[in-house]
Amino acid sequence: MSSDPWGRVDETGTVYVRTADGEQVVGSWAAGSPEEALAYFERKYEGLVVEIGLLEKRVKTTDLSAKDAQTAIDHLREQVDAHHAVGDLDALRGRLDKLVETVEARREERKAQRAKQSDEARKAKEDLVTEAEQLAQSDQWRAAGERLRALVDTWKGLPRLDRKSDDELWHRFSHARSAFSKRRKAHFAQLDAQREEARRTKERLVAEAEGLSGSTDWGPTAARYRELMSEWKAAGRAQREHEDDLWNRFRGAQDVFFAARSSVFAERDAEQSENLKLKEELAEEAEKLLPIEDLKAARAAFRSINERWEAIGHVPRDARPKVEGRMHTVERALQEAEEAEWRRTNPEARARAEGLTGQLQAAVDKLKGQIEQARGQGNSAKADKLERELEGREALLEQALKGLQEFGG
Template sequence: MSSDPWGRVDETGTVYVRTADGEREVGSWQAGSPEEALAYFERKYEGLVVEIGLLERRVRTTDLAPKDALTAIDHLRVSVDGAHAVGDLEALTKRLDALVGLVESRREERKAAKAKQTDEAKHSKEALVAEAEQLAESEQWRSAGERLRALVDTWKGLPRLDRKTDDELWHRFSHARSVFSKRRKAHFASLDAQREDARRAKEKLVDEAVALSKSTDWGPTAARYRELMTDWKAAGRAQRESEDDLWNRFRGAQDVFFAARSEVFAERDVEQREALSAKEELAIEAEKLLPVTDLKAARAAFRAINERWEAIGHVPRDARPKIEARMHAVERAIQESEENEWRRTNPEARARAAGLTGQLQAAVDKLVTQVEAARSAGNTARADKLAKELEGRQALLDQALKGLHEFGG
């Protein structure tokens, strides 16, 4: 018979293992010595030691799920309890018990970590919902839309909560996105309608601009083009694909008109500069008629000069006032000479002037007599008063005599 601290082999070859509850038969050995029998069953024990060691390492160093770890522990426990092995089986049981404690500890740690993760995920999702609801009222369509898409990606990366909480938050989040999407869709639909209205309005402006492009009514047409440009700006922008084409047609029509006008105006400028040179020569010729010495000859010469003047045509607008003023000055001088001649030769006017002069002379003579009489009588105050009146009448008489002299009388 052979034995060691954890087992023995009796004389029949039966192998026993020693436990706290006594010996337990684990097998029999007939082919060799008792020492070989014990060594064989001790190797089976070492196999269990290795399996438990491997499981301990997995629990400590990997993320083995608690459920899977407990299943593995139960499996090994069954193997240990019914093991056909020789060794300290109780020590193996204690290691399994300790491993159960470790797994339970890890389970609690995981539970706490998961609770923390869930709480953080809840706060994160609530923050996403709050931001989404704020963005739902934004009119920054592009940036807000991009941000909402980014929020969806962030949401997908967060762990799920309990169904009720997760569904409630997702409903709010989804509703906010829907509100924004509907508002954006309505905005761009309105914008499209406005752009279509702008397109139709600009089509009419283009049609009118094209119709006016052949006009030779330069002033009113240019003014109308300015009005069309104001209307164009007020119409707003059409769709991008239409705007450039409309503008090119609108601008092209204007270019046709203004190019034609510029050509005509360039020719007109040459003609008007030539007309100005001719009128300057006529103004010099007219100015030589002054001062008027022979009214009849001056009048005839000026009439001939003026006929040539009218036949010449327009001069540049900025030169017109000056050149016309020179001719008007000659014309006024001749007219003044005519008026003076008429006054000098008008019998009725001379008679009226003579009558007025006679009346004023009589009044002056009377006042002279009255002044002398007042002074002789010693009435100085009356004499002074009459003297002042005499000064006024004498002034009028002097003017009348001067006018009478102009009539040659």
């Protein structure tokens, strides 16, 4: 008979293994010595140790599913419970029991993780739905449309929920997008209809304006032109491809009429020519105040000039804008000088001086472009009017630049 701490072989060749429940028959051994029998069943035990060790490692280091892990544990437990090996079988059972606990813990952990991921996905989709429903009421058609498209891409990247929840949220999401598309389509259809109505209205106004351009009934026709202008503004904008052409025809008809009226009125204004000369002399006197160096003295001098100006009667209508523009230029220069004086005591003075200079320069550049365009279109009256305005803006710009230089600019 041969034995070791975990098993023995009796005289009949029966191999036993020692367990907490007593000895259990492992099997019979007829060939070879008892030592070889024990060694054989000890190797089978070592094989179980290796298999259990490998399974423990797989459970800890891989994503082996709980179901597959439990199947492997049950298979190993059957082998251990069959008592076909010599060794500490109770220790192997203990390791298998512990492994079951580990697998169950992993199962619960993954279940909790899946639940958390599901909750996060649900929250993310609910947020997308809420935002989509808010965007569905937006009038920012381009920005809202782009954002809705981005939300769809985000939705596609999120995991699916249970079928019922996912379908309900998608229905709300899809409904919000459809509602926005329907509102946007209705808006632009209405806008197109409004612009078409504006085009028809303006074509009617143009036709009447062109019909009145040859009238010599100065007062009533001028009044009617003013009414036509109000109707034009109230009509709204037509399609872009029609708006500019209609406007040019409308203004052209008015220019023909008012140019003819101005010509007739110029003859009637002969008696006002002396007044014009006097006002031109006062304008020249006022212009000598520029550039303004002594603000207080310039202000007093301009007040005196303005009092004499007001005492003079009317001047010819067509000359009035130019001569008054010259005075307004000086007056604006005075105002600008007063503002510059105030800005010198203001912490933000330089920034505002630079902003004003930029605005005036932009206005001058814009006027020059408009004058060139009007000359190119043969609209001399408009060009002359714009040139008078340009003179004033250039004087303001010159004054603003000098004010800016006082700040070291």
